[in-house]
Amino acid sequence: MSSAQVGLPLLAIIVFIILTFLPAIIELKKPKNSGPRIIFDGDSQLSMPLNILLNVPSIDDTSTNFVAPTTSGLLDFLPDIEV
């Protein structure tokens, strides 16, 4: 086999691999993927999932008193319940 016979397919394979993975590398470097998908929440006015999720107070697992803010946060959602 001549060097051209070996070199050309090899070059084609390398170009194919680069072209295959290039979009993935671009997407990883500069993500424009709009994920995650927003799930349908029954009523369009209620479709809120992510913005509410993202506003949930963080729970610091090293904190010893995190249950208190969790509970008080919970009570905000319960205006009609007397505690």
Next chain:
Amino acid sequence: MLAEILEFLFILLSLVMVIYLLRHCIFTVTVLKRSKCDVNLSKSDYTPTVTILIPARNEDKVIGRLLRRITEFTYPKDKLQVIVIDDGSTDQTERIVREYSKLYSYIIVLKREGKEAGKGKPSALNAALKHAIGEVVICFDADYYPQRDIVERLVRWFKDPTIGAVQGRVVVLNEPYNIVTRLIALERIGGYVVDQEARERLGLITQFGGTVGGIKRSLLESLGGWDETILAEDTEITFRIYLAGYRVKYDISAESYEEAVYGWRAYWKQRYRWARGHMECAFKYFLKVLKSDKLTPAQRIDGLLLLNIYFMPVLVLFSWLIGILLCLLRWGQWVTNLWLIPILFSYSSVGNFAPFYEVGVGAYIDGRSRACWLIPLLVIVFFYNILICSKAFLDVIVSKLIGKSKYVWEKTEHNGYINSM
């Protein structure tokens, strides 16, 4: 002689992969034919009592999020019972659940301690089943975050007496976090938008996923609850439901977020458990599915293919090894037929799980065309799964030979990342 045997095996394995390839082609075309799904929920007068089971072991970072969401459910609360199984947690899980339990009478804590605790999800679910009073039992993992009307969406199908279970769709919540979560999100799209949906439309074996799904309690009890000896209790119960003459309905409009694992190590642990459990199910149900008079011929074929899906990566590895051996043994002949190798290699590569084009079609239907850019990276997952499934396969064979399983249930870690984003 050795070369002839290897050649025969190589062709046989390639044929098996072609069968899986065709299966995924059929699934993809089926879903493409009608890509729109009806997400509107029509009013139903069928509102059975429902028990929601949530097994939780050290889930304090996520359990509050799910319980708060359940309090927002639109399903009548007087028909709802929620049992959180605190399976020997050593963190704040119990305290958080008890806070909710004080405020909402329908939320109950079931504490498991000592020897009972930590035996795994099916054991926890069985313990809770004894306390369940709902006509329908719905399961959620602690890291899930469902839509508000998910109960209505799931239970409406139980009006049909032939339906034993209903499965909803899972969407990865922490998708943007890193490359692992992004690839898992793609896998989930392939699995839930194409695989499950196509099986549902074709009347094949729709899989109950063990979470975001409901089962008739009477049926579950008559089947003896979840099998605690098998790691893939969801696949196991799926086949028992079908073999009992019922079917599993897949409702793509019943959606819930999940938190995918964050790293390759956690991915290994989770997939190893799935692969090993699935293989155990294959040994248990292969002949039963083959002989069942409750299944249609198409369901039998699909059932067998589904049962053996986790053997595929192992077969791919075998076919590669055989291919290399053949190249060495028949160098003179093979070198002139080198063009055959990429073709057979391609068959090997696509005969695994939801193939790449299936994920692409799923992402397209989901309106996530940009996500398709990452599809080539699924090859990493593909190679990784070959290692995972091969290890699981060896362990299953060893445990079958020595007659006992050494596996200790390892739960998936959730860090509630999205809470603090």
